[in-house]
Amino acid sequence: DDSLYRQFGGKAGIEHVIDDFYDSMLDDPRTKSYFDGAPIARIEKKLNEQFCVLLGGPCVYTGRSMKRAHEGLDIDHAAFSAAxxxxxxxxxxxxxxxxxxxxxxxxxxxxxxDIQERP
Ligand code: HEM
Structure with missing residues (x-):
């Protein structure tokens, strides 16, 4: 069932949401420091695949597990809820x-x- 995927506007719709999501996180004092030196293009690509799958679209997620991807970043509750x-x-x-x-x-x-490492 791809109704949720279609409600997001398909591939292009998801891409717009993720572009704005990332712009906002890179501008947000609660989250931006986590992305110093991070491979933004890769993250955006993997995030597009992941959202597409979660929304029931015709995609395959080729990224790492959430635990592996965020290991050692020391993400706390405040940063997670800010995201x-x-x-x-x-x-x-x-x-x-x-x-x-x-x-x-x-x-x-x-x-x-899997993403948050401390309260
Ligand atoms: C539900 C929330 C989140 C989802 C679905 C998510 C998803 C992802 C995905 C798909 C990747 C790429 C995986 C790969 O490289 O194979 C990634 C990497 C990353 N995420 Fe998240 N993320 C979330 C929350 C956060 C938060 C709260 C932060 C920090 C405030 C964060 C910071 C990062 C960073 C810095 C990387 C790059 C790690 C590296 O390659 O060195 N993420 N995330």
């Missing part, structure tokens, strides 16, 4: 319907277990 906040803003900006937003967030928030 969720930035994503929400990016989805609003791109007019993703609120019920579709909630469905993606419900898949992402439990990932805190």
């Amino acid at each position: 969720i906040d930035d994503l929400r803003k990016a989805m609003d900006k791109n007019h993703v319907p609120v019920d579709a937003q909630k469905k993606l967030l419900a898949k992402l928030t439990p990932m805190a277990r």
Whole structure:
């Protein structure tokens, strides 16, 4: 079922959301320092694949596990919730319907277990 994928506007829609999400995280004092020297182009590519899969689109995720990718970054609760906040803003900006937003967030928030390394 690709209805959620279509509500996000397919590949192009997801790309716009992720562009704005990343711009926002790189500008956000709560998150930006984590990305010093990070491979932004790679992250964006992998994130596009991952969101596409989570939304039921015709994609394959070729990146690392969330645990491996974020190991040693020392991400805390404040940074994780700031990222969720930035994503929400990016989805609003791109007019993703609120019920579709909630469905993606419900898949992402439990990932805190693998991404966050301290309270
Ligand atoms: C649900 C939330 C998140 C998701 C779905 C997510 C997803 C991803 C993905 C797909 C990658 C690339 C994996 C790969 O290279 O194979 C990545 C890498 C990365 N993420 Fe996240 N991420 C999340 C939260 C965060 C947060 C909160 C931060 C910091 C504030 C963060 C910082 C990073 C950094 C710095 C990298 C690059 C690591 C490296 O290659 O050295 N992420 N993330």
